[in-house]
Amino acid sequence: MMEPVLQADQVSFRYGGGETALRDVSFCVPRKAKIALVGANGAGKSTLLLMLNGMLRPETGEIRYHGKPLEYSRSSLREIRRRVGFVFQDADRQIIAPTVWQDVAFGPVNLGYRDEKLSSLVTTALHQVGLEGFERRPPHLLSGGEKKRVAIAGILAMDPEVLILDEPTSTLDPAGSEDIMDLLEELHHQGRTIIISTHDVELAHSWADTVILMEKGRIIASGSPGDAFSDRELVRRARLRTPVIVELYTELIRRGIRECPQMPRSVLDIIRIIECDRHGGMQITTHGCGTITVLDIARADQDEVLQLIEEQQVRTIGAMGSRAKICLRQWGIIPDYTYAVIDKCILHAMNGRSSLILTSGGMVLRVAERVREFNRENDRSIRVITGNRSDTGGISHSPREEETGEAG
Amino acid sequence: MIEHLLDEHAQKSAISHISPRTKLLLGLGTLVITLIAGSILLPLIAAVSLSLVILCIARIPPGVYLRLLLIPAAFTLMSLLVILLLGGGGETLWEFSPSSALTLTITRESLSQAALIFSRVAGGVTSLLFISLTTPFTDIIRVLNQCRVPREITDLMAILYRNIFILLDQATQIHAAQVMRLGYSHPREATESFGMLCGSLFISSWNAGDDLLRAMDCRCYDGEFAQLTPSEPVRARSLLPVILYLSLLAGLALISATDMIPGAI
Numbered sequence: 001m002m003e004p005v006l007q008a009d010q011v012s013f014r015y016g017g018g019e020t021a022l023r024d025v026s027f028c029v030p031r032k033a034k035i036a037l038v039g040a041n042g043a044g045k046s047t048l049l050l051m052l053n054g055m056l057r058p059e060t061g062e063i064r065y066h067g068k069p070l071e072y073s074r075s076s077l078r079e080i081r082r083r084v085g086f087v088f089q090d091a092d093r094q095i096i097a098p099t100v101w102q103d104v105a106f107g108p109v110n111l112g113y114r115d116e117k118l119s120s121l122v123t124t125a126l127h128q129v130g131l132e133g134f135e136r137r138p139p140h141l142l143s144g145g146e147k148k149r150v151a152i153a154g155i156l157a158m159d160p161e162v163l164i165l166d167e168p169t170s171t172l173d174p175a176g177s178e179d180i181m182d183l184l185e186e187l188h189h190q191g192r193t194i195i196i197s198t199h200d201v202e203l204a205h206s207w208a209d210t211v212i213l214m215e216k217g218r219i220i221a222s223g224s225p226g227d228a229f230s231d232r233e234l235v236r237r238a239r240l241r242t243p244v245i246v247e248l249y250t251e252l253i254r255r256g257i258r259e260c261p262q263m264p265r266s267v268l269d270i271i272r273i274i275e276c277d278r279h280g281g282m283q284i285t286t287h288g289c290g291t292i293t294v295l296d297i298a299r300a301d302q303d304e305v306l307q308l309i310e311e312q313q314v315r316t317i318g319a320m321g322s323r324a325k326i327c328l329r330q331w332g333i334i335p336d337y338t339y340a341v342i343d344k345c346i347l348h349a350m351n352g353r354s355s356l357i358l359t360s361g362g363m364v365l366r367v368a369e370r371v372r373e374f375n376r377e378n379d380r381s382i383r384v385i386t387g388n389r390s391d392t393g394g395i396s397h398s399p400r401e402e403e404t405g406e407a408g
Numbered sequence: 409m410i411e412h413l414l415d416e417h418a419q420k421s422a423i424s425h426i427s428p429r430t431k432l433l434l435g436l437g438t439l440v441i442t443l444i445a446g447s448i449l450l451p452l453i454a455a456v457s458l459s460l461v462i463l464c465i466a467r468i469p470p471g472v473y474l475r476l477l478l479i480p481a482a483f484t485l486m487s488l489l490v491i492l493l494l495g496g497g498g499e500t501l502w503e504f505s506p507s508s509a510l511t512l513t514i515t516r517e518s519l520s521q522a523a524l525i526f527s528r529v530a531g532g533v534t535s536l537l538f539i540s541l542t543t544p545f546t547d548i549i550r551v552l553n554q555c556r557v558p559r560e561i562t563d564l565m566a567i568l569y570r571n572i573f574i575l576l577d578q579a580t581q582i583h584a585a586q587v588m589r590l591g592y593s594h595p596r597e598a599t600e601s602f603g604m605l606c607g608s609l610f611i612s613s614w615n616a617g618d619d620l621l622r623a624m625d626c627r628c629y630d631g632e633f634a635q636l637t638p639s640e641p642v643r644a645r646s647l648l649p650v651i652l653y654l655s656l657l658a659g660l661a662l663i664s665a666t667d668m669i670p671g672a673i
Contacts, residue, residue, distance in 0.1 A: 055625070055626060078630070081626055081628050086626050088623065093616070093620075093623055094623045094626075095570070096567065096620065097570060098545065098549070098566045099546050102633075102634045103634075106634050107628055109632045110628045136419070136544070136546070137419070139570065141415075154627065158628065
């Protein structure tokens with residue numbers, strides 16, 4: 001088995017010698033994992049998260065980073081905090097400086113970066129969260145979602161391996177939450193390990209690959225989202241609610257639908273289960289499958305996109321990643337989907353309708369992969385077309401090249 | 409809120425691309441000249457011309473600007489009234505005695521003193537408003553940095569500036585919550601509510617301080633605070649008119665000083 005990035009071993013903690021906040025907690029975080037800590041208020045989620053970058057020191061037990069126990073000397077704490085970035089629940093509490101640029105530069109400056117290296121780190125971080133042009137803005141004039149992005153950029157500028165977010169969506173509206181979750185998806189795709197705490201069960205269920213349920217300072221369940229949420233008793237004890245998809249699936253089984261080896265996680269999965277039960281496979285409309293066109297926005301201009309939309313008579317447009325969303329906003333195109341885009345477009349294709357996904361960089365490959373996987377599992381042949389005029393599907397551009405391409 | 413307003417307009421002003429140093433030179437230069445000039449006319453000229461700059465070049469909405477002017481206007485008028493009626497010497501122009509114990513008079517001297525103060529206030533307020541409406545606070549910090557003000561002071565200014573808005577937000581919320589529960593309906597309750605407001609603000613700023621330390625710690629704080637990249641360069645196109653304008657004002661001040669006795673203060 002691959003060595004875990006972070007590991008908590010029998011960790012216990014009390015605040016100020018008072019009530020116990022954590023009792024004998026053990027868990028490990030594999031590389032490139034997407035983990036959601038789920039539990040009621042006061043279950044100890046934040047306490048546990050604060051231990052992972054050494055902000056709190058366990059009373060008993062230890063935290064290990066790449067197998068090595070954390071040391072609490074000044075220099076090793078700096079190192080662990082650079083490696084394990086922490087985004088606070090309240091962005092206002094995290095944003096220190098009076099302008100966006102200064103705040104994002106805060107970490108890198110303290111790590112000793114200066115001049116060109118510093119500005120390139122800040123520019124890249126702002127680019128990643130989609131906040132170019134916000135450099136001079138003071139944080140108090142930003143919206144909640146924008147503040148959250150500044151907070152995330154401030155951490156990304158230190159290039160952490162692990163990203164911890166305490167309740168990343170608790171203060172955001174649904175659209176804002178989806179944007180942040182899409183951003184996390186993008187960051188995960190770049191190879192970062194991400195841990196969040198939340199009490200939004202739907203979000204944890206659809207996003208995470210491992211869900212950890214907590215109750216009164218203990219871990220009571222840990223596993224795939226389907227497993228963690230399917231035990232009603234545990235969900236009740238953790239003061240949570242069963243996600244709608246899980247509930248729907250349980251009821252469908254009670255109504256006699258055949259069980260599926262994998263717990264469903266999305267609307268697409270549920271549809272597949274129903275169709276497989278009814279027809280032995282996913283049904284297609286009489287006029288066949290629709291296609292999915294993917295366009296790398298970093299290498300297309302406004303005319304190309306508009307022309308493509310016109311030519312192919314695309315009615316459904318999905319935007320994945322902050323880059324694509326910014327471009328569409330600038331060009332006055334309103335995307336239909338900005339979250340769980342691939343699933344929605346697959347559903348559209350099954351209904352015989354074609355759609356266009358605008359995204360950038362490595363996410364283009366991800367679309368192709370996901371659709372290929374779906375095709376294989378369901379014996380379907382939804383076509384993915386690479387929409388860029390200039391190539392035939394090979395993605396070789398690095399993010400840096402995209403940046404310069406954009407500036408020109 | 410007025411504090412949000414000022415900074416927001418400064419961010420959006422049509423001359424935000426001009427170097428903060430040029431703008432500070434114009435604002436502070438005018439301020440100094442209006443304060444040392446002995447003539448009544450000169451500060452008024454400065455006030456009118458800077459107002460034109462604020463409205464026509466920086467494109468600050470007139471309504472906003474007028475509302476901002478009203479704030480100092482209220483207490484200026486009050487103090488002018490006092491100087492006008494109680495200041496004195498010279499020929500009496502107008503007399504009024506509401507009772508035998510009190511006689512209010514306006515004299516030639518008090519009139520000219522009041523006029524001088526009014527014009528200086530007008531000039532001074534306009535120059536300060538010019539600075540705050542066109543130069544974001546962060547730019548001012550940057551200029552201070554370039555002027556070699558110690559880092560400790562400018563860093564502290566930056567943190568204070570950032571936290572003022574958080575504290576204000578909190579104060580507004582607590583105040584609203586109190587008003588909703590009729591906390592300010594009677595003087596007695598109002599005093600009590602205000603005390604509570606101050607108390608909880610103190611506690612929450614104390615906590616905010618703790619949080620700030622934690623946030624800085626979390627981001628590897630090591631005594632360094634990022635400075636904004638160098639500001640826009642000072643350009644001749646904007647600097648020359650400013651110097652021309654200031655020399656003109658200074659010249660006028662010199663001329664008026666020779667044929668007038670400097671202000672009576």
